[in-house]
Amino acid sequence: MLVRLMYVSRAVPALDPEELQAILRASRAQNPALGITGVLCYSDGIFVQVLEGGRSAVNRLYARIVGDPRHTEVEILVYEEIAERRFAGWSMGQVSVARLNPALLLKYSETATLDPYAVSGQVSKALFDELVATAAIVGQS
Amino acid sequence: MLVRLMYVSRAVPALDPEELQAILRASRAQNPALGITGVLCYSDGIFVQVLEGGRSAVNRLYARIVGDPRHTEVEILVYEEIAERRFAGWSMGQVSVARLNPALLLKYSETATLDPYAVSGQVSKALFDELVATAAIVGQS
Amino acid sequence: MLVRLMYVSRAVPALDPEELQAILRASRAQNPALGITGVLCYSDGIFVQVLEGGRSAVNRLYARIVGDPRHTEVEILVYEEIAERRFAGWSMGQVSVARLNPALLLKYSETATLDPYAVSGQVSKALFDELVATAAIVGQS
Amino acid sequence: MLVRLMYVSRAVPALDPEELQAILRASRAQNPALGITGVLCYSDGIFVQVLEGGRSAVNRLYARIVGDPRHTEVEILVYEEIAERRFAGWSMGQVSVARLNPALLLKYSETATLDPYAVSGQVSKALFDELVATAAIVGQS
Amino acid sequence: MLVRLMYVSRAVPALDPEELQAILRASRAQNPALGITGVLCYSDGIFVQVLEGGRSAVNRLYARIVGDPRHTEVEILVYEEIAERRFAGWSMGQVSVARLNPALLLKYSETATLDPYAVSGQVSKALFDELVATAAIVGQS
Amino acid sequence: MLVRLMYVSRAVPALDPEELQAILRASRAQNPALGITGVLCYSDGIFVQVLEGGRSAVNRLYARIVGDPRHTEVEILVYEEIAERRFAGWSMGQVSVARLNPALLLKYSETATLDPYAVSGQVSKALFDELVATAAIVGQS
Amino acid sequence: MLVRLMYVSRAVPALDPEELQAILRASRAQNPALGITGVLCYSDGIFVQVLEGGRSAVNRLYARIVGDPRHTEVEILVYEEIAERRFAGWSMGQVSVARLNPALLLKYSETATLDPYAVSGQVSKALFDELVATAAIVGQS
Amino acid sequence: MLVRLMYVSRAVPALDPEELQAILRASRAQNPALGITGVLCYSDGIFVQVLEGGRSAVNRLYARIVGDPRHTEVEILVYEEIAERRFAGWSMGQVSVARLNPALLLKYSETATLDPYAVSGQVSKALFDELVATAAIVGQS
Amino acid sequence: MLVRLMYVSRAVPALDPEELQAILRASRAQNPALGITGVLCYSDGIFVQVLEGGRSAVNRLYARIVGDPRHTEVEILVYEEIAERRFAGWSMGQVSVARLNPALLLKYSETATLDPYAVSGQVSKALFDELVATAAIVGQS
Amino acid sequence: MLVRLMYVSRAVPALDPEELQAILRASRAQNPALGITGVLCYSDGIFVQVLEGGRSAVNRLYARIVGDPRHTEVEILVYEEIAERRFAGWSMGQVSVARLNPALLLKYSETATLDPYAVSGQVSKALFDELVATAAIVGQS
Numbered sequence A, B, C, D, E, F, G, H, I, J: 001m002l003v004r005l006m007y008v009s010r011a012v013p014a015l016d017p018e019e020l021q022a023i024l025r026a027s028r029a030q031n032p033a034l035g036i037t038g039v040l041c042y043s044d045g046i047f048v049q050v051l052e053g054g055r056s057a058v059n060r061l062y063a064r065i066v067g068d069p070r071h072t073e074v075e076i077l078v079y080e081e082i083a084e085r086r087f088a089g090w091s092m093g094q095v096s097v098a099r100l101n102p103a104l105l106l107k108y109s110e111t112a113t114l115d116p117y118a119v120s121g122q123v124s125k126a127l128f129d130e131l132v133a134t135a136a137i138v139g140q141s
């Protein structure tokens, strides 16, 4: 049973670029053995991550992530059983966003700031999909 | 919660081009802080405006506009909750219409005059969409 | 409220080409003021006309046409409220058909003759649409 | 080919009850031979009539009715090809309405007066159906 | 053209029961002439009102209501063109709610308090419909 | 934004009836303030719980529950944004199942044992719904 | 492969009641061996028959019937592959119609006479179904 | 009323190429006057023919064809009322098939032989359509 | 993964009632441990059996049944993944059919004999469902 | 009646490349006479085969294959009646897969291994279709 889980969280204020790299390194080291793939996006102190894989594996990993002290307010946006993955080629891709395009943010939000907490999961997913379609995904797959 | 509000109104007889510019200037100065975007169309003494933004912001602004003495008979044509904006890139675009094409008007109306008061909101929206698709939108975004 | 009315009728035997031109001249002179547009097709002694416009205007005109002694057996084929006109650009276009293509007639009828009286309004409309798509429409708009 | 035609018209001011009876008498005398059935409703100086029958028969009768000097502003509300009649049992039933219920009128109109000229054919049909469902139909069938 | 407009607003703190009665009296005195019907619900300092009628009439009245100093934060929840009214029988009915049932509030909201500002118009409408179905509507119609 | 979250977990072997009552007591004490409602079912060492409430509240509570040492293998079965709750009347109802009916289990599973880990979330939901429909829900609401 | 075939034909003028009985006797004697079932209706010199059975059997029988000199103008109204028969219990039932109800005929036709030649197969089928539902079917099955 | 009739039959063993030409000549001579169009396909001793035209004309012709001693086991595959013909341009086209492609036959049948008797009418129609799309149609139209 | 498998087979000529009982006894003894449920119908030398259970279990059992020398021509009629079983309460119910009703057989077949080999799986399923609905199912569950 | 049957099985450990060729040779020798077509895929000790043909022929062949000692755990993934074959051109094509692409496997499975036993028939079919679309099919047709 494959599932997709997309969540949002706030990085703790102290999070520095090096720690972001550490998270990605750990993910790429551990996800292949769990059969987990996905992408991680970090911008303005906010994480949005998509995890795809077996239902048990994704839940086990999510339980660890939810308890990770490097972020807070972890909130599931989308959780669905899927017939096929969207990110089968990335153990954990990084969506690199230097600065988010204000018009893209406005298109889906009341103000030009990234705030997945304020909108429905489907809207976040639409914004995220548009982001992925225009941004580069990097990282060893 | 994003909404789109489209209304029609009649400019007071005395309205001169300079006042139209003043309205646009004020809109462009104030809308960004409210997270409001949209376009304004003026032709033959009739305003049609589309406002997009958070529900509270749009309602607050509409309450001010409804009381503005520069126009009368303000009537809502379309009001809907939306998943994404159509005019995310314009704090207030101006649809410049020198003279409306009679065949375009006839296509949606009984006679070749612009009269959103006489038709349903959906018809006005269709006419407006066709207008926007063929006219230029101007203004600093 | 816009409507479209399509009817069929038989010209009186005596009708000559000049009278056909007179009908078209009268239509083009009077329809613009009524906000009426449409096309008229004449072939083999049979008229098929499409009238588009405000509901009252179309009905008023139709009442006059029904009583016109230059044709008989006037029968409505299609009458529908519409959101937009199809012939917004023609006060009364003339579909010029020298001789109807037999295969086109056969496609929609039992024999290769034009007989809207024998088929449903929808079939006449389909035949007429195909005719308009391939024939020229003439007349000052 | 069966059709249903529903129209509205205004009785001339001078119309008295006896003339209404004359119209009904004539209808019941002539419709059976034409295969025409239907109902006629008169209220507040307004006629709404439904005619059902063969397409030619209905059009021939309608051409006569449109020219009848006892009413004006005859306007077709609904015209449709049908698979089966609704009023097969009435050569011309009379929907007797002493005084229309204001709440019923308000339900479908802007004000509590009967004005089929101001609304779409579908709305008139809905109002008429509700009327027929609650009123008595009288007349020898 | 009939429309339905449903809005929410906050009564000013000072509003006393007598003033609520004054609003209802005024509404019942003035709405019939405007062809406006509807219901008003007041609970916990919050108004929810449904207005039904001709598009111009409803907009004209709403412009007056929006400027009424007895309430603030007037926000449109639902605005739609309708084929038939729901409250044709009430010039302005009063939905009397002594104390709202907490389970009913919880069914549609995050907490057991009435907060139409926090949810979509459709959700407010569903809550309101269930309220109307179970509460009494009072007032001379 | 209301969500519904349904998960399965395995009680630790040592769990005794008193501890189950402690969980229910704690839930009923704390959920009302969070605006959370739902039901908890315990059978054969397996928990299935449905939580309904605001998205943040449900996620915050789920993060606590996932780390609770009294159960393991916590796995989300269903997570969906909802327009209305199903268990608005229960701060935490207890579905009391003395012994599950084997035919009910077989209806949805390969063998007559309760194993939500082996089937899709939708199947678990169907089984759970049938269970709730036939079992009693107990507990102070 | 089961099919249903419904046709209309005109009895030759000379057909007397005894001959009708002969046809029914022959049908009931021969159809069971062919696996054919159905009903036969005779009224006003017109036959309408429904035959159900294997595709080859029905076609073989129809070829014989089409050449039978006791009727002319045999015309197929409906021919369809079916998953199940409608008249499985009748080797050939007789729909006994003393005199057809004029309102039933009018409901589906332009005039109160039975004329399946003038209408589409679907309309004949609807009329026939209503007839069967109200008339008695007789004959040894 | 236009119909399409498609049937299959077996040529009598003795049928020689000249007789096939005679059938086609007769068809092309007689069909135009009947308003009948279509195509005839002959292969491996099997005829498949499509006839399109007025319902009476097609049935009259089919009654003659069914009794023609040059073929046997005539079985209708498809019979349907149509809004427009597919072969309006051919009084009787000949689909010339030297030798049928085995893969095309296998695609729709259990073995690589042409056997419309063994499959449903819809399958024969699909095979026939694919055949027509790839083969040439010959004959004076 | 639950599946349902329905097949038909011919009992070998020599099969006597005692052997049928032996098959049922064996099934009831072995199916519960495999989590398999279903019904078996025997009539006129033909078996139709429905097996429901886990996909592996059903396939393993079917491989054994296919090789059982007590029947031949074992042919799968329906095989589908299911969300819920239909015969959860029967380890192997026996549909007791003294003599099949001819009208029921005719309803779905060309002749009044039971021949699932001649019709599609869906038709057999429909016939079987109607049979089960009217016959008794016996056997210890 | 055409059917498609897709199954999975495990080759016995001892299976060598020569034996695979023997199976393919036997299939290509025998399938044409049975009207059977399809493809066979072998990878990592797992067979997936698609068989298309008449229902009896496919079932007879499958009964033989299920008992073949060169593989075990034969499990049907998909069985459906079809209107047309997909592999009409191959008596038994061989899908040659040197090494399966891990991303393709991951797209449909929890881990990057081929395991049709763990997923639904529809998922296996999707994976297989994508495989066929990208791999070469070889073998004399």
Ligand SMILES: Cc1cc2nc3c(=O)[nH]c(=O)nc-3n(C[C@H](O)[C@H](O)[C@H](O)COP(=O)(O)O)c2cc1C
Binding pocket: A009, A023, A026, A027, A028, A030, A031, A040, A047, A049, A061, A064, A065, A066, A068, A070, A071, A092
């Ligand atoms: C935003 C965020 C995303 C993370 N994503 C993953 C991930 O995809 N895979 C992973 O193994 N750990 C991920 N982690 C790290 C886990 O929370 C946890 O630190 C890690 O799994 C611990 O593994 P370890 O205890 O084996 O070192 C993530 C952490 C954060 C804050």
Ligand SMILES: Cc1cc2nc3c(=O)[nH]c(=O)nc-3n(C[C@H](O)[C@H](O)[C@H](O)COP(=O)(O)O)c2cc1C
Binding pocket: B009, B023, B026, B027, B028, B030, B031, B040, B047, B049, B061, B064, B065, B066, B068, B070, B071, B092
């Ligand atoms: C047709 C029309 C359109 C208007 N559109 C806007 C607008 O988009 N944004 C805005 O701030 N004011 C708009 N206004 C002006 C407002 O009615 C009002 O004058 C302005 O918001 C007053 O702002 P101030 O009191 O802060 O100067 C519009 C006025 C008219 C007549």
Ligand SMILES: Cc1cc2nc3c(=O)[nH]c(=O)nc-3n(C[C@H](O)[C@H](O)[C@H](O)COP(=O)(O)O)c2cc1C
Binding pocket: C009, C023, C026, C027, C028, C030, C031, C040, C047, C049, C061, C064, C065, C066, C068, C070, C071, C092
């Ligand atoms: C086939 C046919 C089509 C006609 N179409 C129109 C028309 O589109 N507009 C129009 O004004 N008159 C049309 N007429 C003419 C009217 O019947 C009528 O003669 C004319 O409106 C009279 O106008 P008048 O009394 O003002 O001269 C048509 C007549 C015929 C026979």
Ligand SMILES: Cc1cc2nc3c(=O)[nH]c(=O)nc-3n(C[C@H](O)[C@H](O)[C@H](O)COP(=O)(O)O)c2cc1C
Binding pocket: D009, D023, D026, D027, D028, D030, D031, D040, D047, D049, D061, D064, D065, D066, D068, D070, D071, D092
């Ligand atoms: C509102 C209205 C409805 C009428 N309905 C019918 C009708 O259903 N059938 C009919 O024959 N005449 C009807 N008439 C009368 C016709 O207009 C016309 O007077 C009548 O058919 C004349 O017939 P006669 O010339 O044969 O006397 C109606 C008239 C009016 C004003």
Ligand SMILES: Cc1cc2nc3c(=O)[nH]c(=O)nc-3n(C[C@H](O)[C@H](O)[C@H](O)COP(=O)(O)O)c2cc1C
Binding pocket: E009, E023, E026, E027, E028, E030, E031, E040, E047, E049, E061, E064, E065, E066, E068, E070, E071, E092
């Ligand atoms: C919550 C609320 C609802 C109201 N509803 C109505 C109404 O339905 N009809 C109405 O005429 N006035 C209504 N009013 C009052 C109007 O705002 C306004 O006071 C009134 O129309 C003024 O009329 P007057 O100036 O003619 O006295 C309402 C006011 C409030 C605060």
Ligand SMILES: Cc1cc2nc3c(=O)[nH]c(=O)nc-3n(C[C@H](O)[C@H](O)[C@H](O)COP(=O)(O)O)c2cc1C
Binding pocket: F009, F023, F026, F027, F028, F030, F031, F040, F047, F049, F061, F064, F065, F066, F068, F070, F071, F092
């Ligand atoms: C199966 C299970 C279900 C639970 N459900 C709830 C619940 O609905 N609400 C709640 O507050 N705690 C629930 N708990 C308990 C929490 O995990 C946690 O112990 C509790 O919220 C701690 O609260 P405290 O730290 O304030 O005492 C549940 C625990 C388990 C094992």
Ligand SMILES: Cc1cc2nc3c(=O)[nH]c(=O)nc-3n(C[C@H](O)[C@H](O)[C@H](O)COP(=O)(O)O)c2cc1C
Binding pocket: G009, G023, G026, G027, G028, G030, G031, G040, G047, G049, G061, G064, G065, G066, G068, G070, G071, G092
């Ligand atoms: C209207 C009509 C319906 C008929 N229906 C049947 C029928 O259902 N079955 C049948 O065997 N013959 C039917 N017949 C008779 C056949 O046309 C034909 O006479 C009969 O099958 C001859 O059989 P025989 O040559 O074996 O006597 C019908 C004839 C007519 C005129």
Ligand SMILES: Cc1cc2nc3c(=O)[nH]c(=O)nc-3n(C[C@H](O)[C@H](O)[C@H](O)COP(=O)(O)O)c2cc1C
Binding pocket: H023, H026, H027, H028, H030, H031, H040, H047, H049, H061, H064, H065, H066, H068, H070, H071, H092
């Ligand atoms: C397979 C086949 C197809 C036929 N198609 C037609 C046809 O399309 N039109 C036609 O008039 N005759 C067709 N015929 C011939 C008729 O059966 C019949 O011989 C012919 O209509 C006799 O006409 P006649 O008596 O006027 O000579 C066909 C015959 C066969 C065997």
Ligand SMILES: Cc1cc2nc3c(=O)[nH]c(=O)nc-3n(C[C@H](O)[C@H](O)[C@H](O)COP(=O)(O)O)c2cc1C
Binding pocket: I009, I023, I026, I027, I028, I030, I031, I040, I047, I049, I061, I064, I065, I066, I068, I070, I071, I092
């Ligand atoms: C028509 C038919 C249906 C059968 N159904 C079942 C069944 O549902 N379960 C079962 O265990 N055996 C069934 N059998 C018997 C098996 O084919 C086989 O004989 C049995 O499973 C052998 O089990 P054993 O070798 O353990 O005795 C059936 C046999 C026939 C002929």
Ligand SMILES: Cc1cc2nc3c(=O)[nH]c(=O)nc-3n(C[C@H](O)[C@H](O)[C@H](O)COP(=O)(O)O)c2cc1C
Binding pocket: J009, J023, J026, J027, J028, J030, J031, J040, J047, J049, J061, J064, J065, J066, J068, J070, J071, J092
């Ligand atoms: C994976 C697999 C696929 C097979 N596919 C076919 C096939 O498509 N056609 C076939 O005739 N035999 C196939 N066989 C072989 C049959 O199981 C069986 O050996 C063969 O039909 C025996 O035929 P024979 O007894 O006539 O030699 C297959 C065997 C295996 C293991």
